[in-house]
Amino acid sequence: MMKYSIFISLSVITFIISVAHAAEVVSSTETFSNTPHIRTLAASCAACHGSNGNALHGNAVLAGMDGDKFTAAMVAFKDGSRPATVMHRHAKGLNVDEINLLAEYFSKQKRVPSQVPQPQTLKSSHEQR
Amino acid sequence: MNNVKRRAFIKNTIKAGFSLGAVSLAPSFLTACAGLNKQNTKTIGRVVVIGGGYAGLTAAKYIRIWSAGSIEVMVIEKSSQFVSCPLSNLVLGGSKSIHDLTFGYDLVQKNHGVTWIKDEVTTIDTTTKKITMKRGEVSYDRLIIAPGIDMMYDTLPNLETAQQEIPHAWKAGWQTVNLRKQLEAMPDGGVFVMNVPRAPYRCPPGPYERASQVASYLKAHKPKSKIIVLDANAEITSKKGLFTKVWVDIYPGMVDYRPNNIIAEVDVKTKTVKTDFETVTASVLNIIPPQRAGKPAQLAGVDNADKRWCEVSFITYESTAVPNIHVIGDAIDSNLPKSAHMATNQARICASAVVELMFNRTPDPAPVFANTCYSFVSDKEAMHVATVYRFDTNKKIMVAAEGGGVSLKPSVQEGDYAQAWAANIWSDVLT
Numbered sequence: 001m002m003k004y005s006i007f008i009s010l011s012v013i014t015f016i017i018s019v020a021h022a023a024e025v026v027s028s029t030e031t032f033s034n035t036p037h038i039r040t041l042a043a044s045c046a047a048c049h050g051s052n053g054n055a056l057h058g059n060a061v062l063a064g065m066d067g068d069k070f071t072a073a074m075v076a077f078k079d080g081s082r083p084a085t086v087m088h089r090h091a092k093g094l095n096v097d098e099i100n101l102l103a104e105y106f107s108k109q110k111r112v113p114s115q116v117p118q119p120q121t122l123k124s125s126h127e128q129r
Numbered sequence: 130m131n132n133v134k135r136r137a138f139i140k141n142t143i144k145a146g147f148s149l150g151a152v153s154l155a156p157s158f159l160t161a162c163a164g165l166n167k168q169n170t171k172t173i174g175r176v177v178v179i180g181g182g183y184a185g186l187t188a189a190k191y192i193r194i195w196s197a198g199s200i201e202v203m204v205i206e207k208s209s210q211f212v213s214c215p216l217s218n219l220v221l222g223g224s225k226s227i228h229d230l231t232f233g234y235d236l237v238q239k240n241h242g243v244t245w246i247k248d249e250v251t252t253i254d255t256t257t258k259k260i261t262m263k264r265g266e267v268s269y270d271r272l273i274i275a276p277g278i279d280m281m282y283d284t285l286p287n288l289e290t291a292q293q294e295i296p297h298a299w300k301a302g303w304q305t306v307n308l309r310k311q312l313e314a315m316p317d318g319g320v321f322v323m324n325v326p327r328a329p330y331r332c333p334p335g336p337y338e339r340a341s342q343v344a345s346y347l348k349a350h351k352p353k354s355k356i357i358v359l360d361a362n363a364e365i366t367s368k369k370g371l372f373t374k375v376w377v378d379i380y381p382g383m384v385d386y387r388p389n390n391i392i393a394e395v396d397v398k399t400k401t402v403k404t405d406f407e408t409v410t411a412s413v414l415n416i417i418p419p420q421r422a423g424k425p426a427q428l429a430g431v432d433n434a435d436k437r438w439c440e441v442s443f444i445t446y447e448s449t450a451v452p453n454i455h456v457i458g459d460a461i462d463s464n465l466p467k468s469a470h471m472a473t474n475q476a477r478i479c480a481s482a483v484v485e486l487m488f489n490r491t492p493d494p495a496p497v498f499a500n501t502c503y504s505f506v507s508d509k510e511a512m513h514v515a516t517v518y519r520f521d522t523n524k525k526i527m528v529a530a531e532g533g534g535v536s537l538k539p540s541v542q543e544g545d546y547a548q549a550w551a552a553n554i555w556s557d558v559l560t
Contacts, residue, residue, distance in 0.1 A: 036481045036493040043191065043477050044498040046557040047470045048550050056556055057549035078532075085536070085543060086515050090499050092532020093517025098497065115236060115560035116552070122231045126210055128303045129280070129292065 033105040041098060042105045048086075052109040056116065063109040070103035172201050174270035174487050177260060179250055179425045181206030183469040184458030185275035186237055186558045187476035188483075193241040195484045202241075203267060205260070206234065207249040211559065214332065215469050216505075216551050217301035220309055222342035224508035227306050236560040253429040255451045271483055273446075273455045274431065274439075275476070276423025278331050278467075284392075288416055291397040295414045299331060311413045312343060317351035319412030322402060324392055326419045327361040329438075331459050331467045334367035334514070336360075336417060338504040341372065344380040345507045356383055357409055359390040359402065367466070368504060368514055368535050375506045375539060392416065422460035431456055438462035443520055443527050444492055446479035455479050465518065465527055466500065470550075473558060474498035474518075495520040496527075503547035511547040512536035 032038075042053070045062065049055045053062030062070065076082035077091035078099070084091075091099070173196075178189045181204055189202045211232045219225035238245045248262035259268045280297060282289035296304035296311075312321065321343050325336040340358050347354040365372055365386070376384040387407075394403040400414040421427075421437040431439045431448040439456040440449040446461070448454045457479050458472040465471050482492035501515040516533030520526075536543060 036485060037496065039195070040474075040477045040481050040493065041497050041499075044474050047473065047501060047554040048546070050553045051557045051560075055549075055553060057552040059546075059549045059553065085540075086501060086513055086546065089513075089515035089533050090501075090517055093499065093519075093530035094497070114553070114556045115240075117232045117236055117555055117559040119229050120210065120231050120233055121228050122212065122302065122306075123210060124303075126212065126302050127208060129300070 033101045033108070035101075038098070038101045038105050041094075042102055045102075050114045052112075053106045054109075054112055054114040056114050061111065062106040064111045065103075065106050067100075067103035067107040070106055071099055074099045074103070171199060173199050175201040175203065175268070176271050176273060176483060176487075177267060177269040178202065178204045178273045178275060179206075179260070180204075180275035180277060180423070180458070181208070181211060181234060182275060182277050182458065182472070183554075183558055184277075184472035184476045185273070186211070186234075187473040188273050188275065188457060188480045189243045190237055190241050190558075191477050191480035192483060193243060195481055196487070198242060200484065200487055201244065203244040203246060203269075204234075205246045205248055205250055205262060205267070207247065209234070209247060212301040213469075213551070213555065214299075214301045214335075215554075217298075217305050218335065218339045218342040219505055219508070220301075220305045221298075221312065221339060222345045222505070222508055223309070227301065227303075230301060232555065232559050234559075237558075240560055250425050250428060253425065255429060255454065258453065269453075271453050271455065271487070272429070273457060273479060273483070274425050274429060274460070275456075275458045275472070276425040276460050278420040278459050279423050279427075280418040281421055282418055285395055285416070285418065287397060288395055288418070294397055295395065295400070295416050297417050298415060299335075299417050299420075308413070308415055312346060315351065315354065315412045318353040319351065320355050320357060320410070321347070321413045321415070322357045322359065322400075322409055322411035323415040324390075324402075324417055325358065325360040325362060325366070326417055327391070328366050329467060330417070330420050333466050333468075334372070334502065334504045337365055337368065337372040338506070339415075340384055340386075341375055341380070341504070341506040344376070344383050348380055348383065354383070354412075355385060356380075357385045357411075358387065359392060359404060359409070360386065360388045361391045362388065364388055368512060371512050371535055371539065372504075372506075379507060420459075422456070426456060426460050429454055432460075434462035443525065444478075444494060444496065445482040445486065446475055447482075455483065463526065466502065468500060468502050469554065470500050470502060473554065474500065495522060497530075498527075501550065503543065503550055505544065505547060506539045507544075509541050509544045510539040511544040512539040513543060513546075 055061045074091045077087045178185045213230040252261040296307045298304040298308040390404040400411040422432045426432045431450050433450040434440045440462045446455045457475040459467040478496045485492040497519045499517045503511045505511045514535045517530040518527040519530050521528045
């Protein structure tokens with residue numbers, strides 16, 4: 001009986017520690033990359049890379065991308081070592097801190113398929129002016 | 130209680146518990162699915178958004194997300210459908226139909242718990258914070274006006290009632306279809322005349338993309354035809370080198386570009402245009418009038434830059450004329466290009482700032498965002514201008530960061546990127 005309760009209290013302690021640890025990880029995310037500056041900058045990428053980085057039409061999916069991979073790609077676009085059609089324009093305009101925080105931000109986003117709005121017939125009543 | 134009865138009792142209790150549970154759980158489950166349904170969250174205030182274009186929809190959606198549903202958002206929009214201006218020049222070229230660019234407003238409402246009012250604003254009382262519409266009224270804590278543009282016909286008054294004969298087609302919709310039909314009816318050897326208003330106007334490269342799209346159609350179907358572009362500006366205002374080269378390389382001898390030509394007079398019947406320098410007669414005439422902030426901005430008295438555009442703070446997009454009113458999109462007075470991507474950027478900076486202000490926190494003091502704008506020069510090839518913009522704390526405006534620029538040349542690959550841009554921005558804005 002004694003053994004059991006020691007075992008139980010140990011697991012409870014382990015559980016509490018792991019919850020506390022998880023909470024710590026979450027709060028550090030809140031502090032660093034989930035700020036108005038980074039969430040609006042990240043959302044600015046949505047025009048090509050979808051909501052929260054869940055891109056459609058074959059563009060790079062940034063949601064859940066490994067942070068180091070993201071940073072390496074952006075730094076290479078920035079210094080010109082990786083050829084690009086458009087991305088070098090954006091990478092050069094960002095500083096290294098912003099690239100690192102975007103990397104963290106996108107790595108924490110869930111991969112969920114973006115919804116595709118369905119085109120519809122334009123109604124005859126639609127305003128003409 | 131014998132065993133059988135007890136078992137039946139337990140079974141029924143479980144069943145009852147289950148169904149009661151299901152009933153009471155259903156709304157919160159739906160809330161979880163919708164993510165941000167307003168019923169279960171304590172509301173700290175109401176934001177009304179006037180206008181359901183790129184800017185207005187984006188602001189509405191992101192306020193719901195970033196306030197975790199604690200700010201009530203109402204959108205007032207008079208149209209029942211969203212028609213995309215980006216890609217609408219392809220309707221003139223023939224590679225898209227207007228119906229490919231038309232969408233409903235249902236998903237953004239359902240997904241984010243946005244309250245929708247299909248109505249037209251008639252008055253805005255900025256003292257009592259009350260908006261009157263044709264069919265009702267509503268009050269706000271903060272108001273976001275995303276009115277788009279109105280056409281200014283004061284210098285060419287006879288054109289206002291002649292939009293069937295001479296469409297501007299500068300708001301995608303039936304006028305775009307009308308202009309396409311006129312081009313289809315034009316004989317080979319005809320002259321398509323269009324103008325470019327003096328900047329600033331909606332979509333800086335748009336008129337030159339339009340000339341290229343019409344050239345694409347005419348080259349394939351009516352190769353003896355000509356295009357005359359009368360530009361009120363001293364030169365092509367966007368992607369100049371690229372468009373000039375496209376007209377020489379892809380459409381040689383077809384596009385006649387004439388800068389410094391402000392339209393002074395138009396004869397509707399003969400489709401004759403007089404500028405200060407010359408007179409040209411068109412088979413198909415497309416006049417794009419000068420533009421100003423849309424009517425709701427005028428009603429609120431926030432069009433304080435020359436009674437035309439709206440001056441705002443680039444940290445909050447709050448009007449410099451009226452407190453608690455924010456203005457976003459093409460209607461603002463700024464050095465930023467009046468583009469759809471830019472409208473969504475402004476909308477998100479505004480949405481984020483509105484959330485911070487309503488929670489008594491400080492908005493981001495130095496926002497940064499990126500703009501990518503593609504122009505199609507044929508049915509498949511496109512080219513970009515892309516720039517990051519940063520808030521300049523001394524100048525208090527957004528300035529272009531280093532590294533921005535245009536494509537080396539148009540390409541099919543960038544044409545595909547441009548289609549991807551449309552797919553992604555439509556998904557972000559409309560769902």
